Amino acid sequence: MDIKAAVTHNQDTAFELETVQLAMPEIDEIRVKVIATGVCHTDVVARDMGIAPFPIVLGHEGSGIVDAVGAGVTDLQVGDPVVLSFAHCGNCGHCLTGHPTVCDTFNELNFGGAMDDGTHRLAQDGETLATFFGQSSFATYAIAKSRNAVKVDSEVDLALLGPLGCGIQTGAGTVLNRLKPEFGSSIVIYGAGAVGLSAVMAAKIVGCQHIIAVDMHDSRLELAKELGATHTLNGENVDVVTEVKKITDGGSHYAVETTGVPTVVKQSLNALRSLGTVAIVGITPEMNIDVHNDLMAEGKSMIGVIEGDSIPRVFIPQLIAYFKAGQFPFDKLVKFYDFENINQAFEDSANGITIKPILRVGS
Template sequence: MKIQAAVTHGLEEDFTVEEVELSEPKPNEVLVKIVATGICHTDAVARDMGLCPFPAVLGHEGSGIVEKVGSAVTKIQTGDHVVLSFTYCGHCENCLSGHPTVCMKFNDLNFGGKMQDGTNRLHQNDQDVSTFFGQSSFGTFAVANEQNVVKVDPEVDIALLGPLGCGIQTGAGTVLNRIKPEFGTSIAIYGSGAVGLSAVMAAKIAGCLNIIAVDLHESRLELAKELGATHTLNGNDVDVVQEVKKITNGGAHYAVETTGVPPVVKQSIHGLRPLGSCAIVGVTPEMTFDVHNDIMAEGKTVMGVIEGDSIPQLFIPQLVDYYKRGLFPFDKLVKLYEFDQINEAFEDSKKGTAIKPIVKIG
């Protein structure tokens, strides 16, 4: 079928909305009419650093309504409201032990440009077009494997829910699934973008006593307070490590680092108390640690967390339920754009004027 999709043809090139051919879903796949798609930093990194083959249709925070299901699909039906998340093999040790975010084939399946069977669903002018994260949701329709399609409550506005498939589940899941902070403990969250603010909301749900949000923008710190931060620190104005230790009487029990900025990564570790744990979720370049003094000498733990260590089929409906109950107001992060404003949405995300852009498509 012919669809409209935002195609990127090369490194750092803008998106152009063009006609693309989308093949029919195979037996274990689902065709989804895309209603809206979140803009994630990973989309920008893929375009600007060439993480997947070009030409490509990016987009990996899609939400929509199921149009058709393959003959072997058993859990999804036509008409279901769904969120599309990352893809995974479902067969390796990590997938089978409940950690599909570290699937042994994660990079190949999500960044390799092809579906799980090694073929393409997207074509243009007799040329293959790369699929992204097993969905490519910057289009009017998308084909995805049943296992990365998550059925959600139809009472909630489907246009809002796409970011739950990646950025928002990354922040919330890092806290609720991986760190699992004990009631009354302290947590410092570095960066108050969509991922960091999702972590703030999750820390409030978990009952953390001190929830410290760190950023350089006062507007984002104000929103962090509204969403549950007990303290906010502007890195331009204070010694962050000193202030975190003062607030927490010796250092935070936990930290979530979302910025990927090396000096901030170090702050997140230095601000921990002995035996503290830091989860790194930002895309961080090569940097150096004093392993003895920064980590080992105080028994600290530094861990990488992908996609919030989530099982999307379980965690995304849980986040929707929290949202319905007023415990997870992620809609306060959102700014909506029309499909033909996709490049503007990316630019606003880069400048920081939009925390979580969502492009309305259908």
């Protein structure tokens, strides 16, 4: 069938809305009429750094209505509201033990450009188009494996829910699923974007005593306070490590580093107390640390966390329940854009004007 999609033909180019062809869903696949899709920094990385093959249809925070099902799909049916999340095989040891975010074939399935059987569902003028994160949701319709789709509460605005599939669950899940801070402990969130602010809200849910947000934009720090931060630090104006140690009486128990900036990563590690743990979730380049003084000598831990170590079919409904209860107001991060304004949405995100853009694709 013919659909409209934002096609990326080459690295570091603007999005173009074009007509492409979408095949029928195969075994264990569903077709989703996309209602909305979040704009995530990983889409920027894929577009500008070429981590996936071109030409490609990006987008990986889709939400929509199941429109068709392939053979073997028994857990979803036409008309179900769903959020699309990351691709995973469902069969490897990590998937089977509740850690699909480190699926043995995670990189291949999400960045390799094809479905898990090696074939493609998107084409244009006889040329195949690569798929992103097993969904390619910058389009009016998307094909995904049924296991990568999460049926969601129909009482909540479906257009709002797409970012739960990646960015929002990354921040919240890193706190709730991996770090699991104790009641009364201290945590520092480095970077007050969508991922960091989701971590702030999660830290408030579990009852951290000190929730410190660090950023360079005062407007984002003000929102962090509204969402649960007990303290905020502008990294351009203060010595972050000194201030964190002062607030927490010696250093934080936990930290979440979302920026990927090497100097900030060092801050997150140096501001920990002995036996503290920092979770790295931002895409970080090669950097140097003094392993003895920065890490080992005080028994600290630095861990990498992907997608909040979440099981989307379990975790996303939990986040929606917290949202409905008023405890996880992630809607305060969001600004909606028409699909045709996709380039403006990316520009506003890059400039810090919008924390989490969502593209309205269908109705």
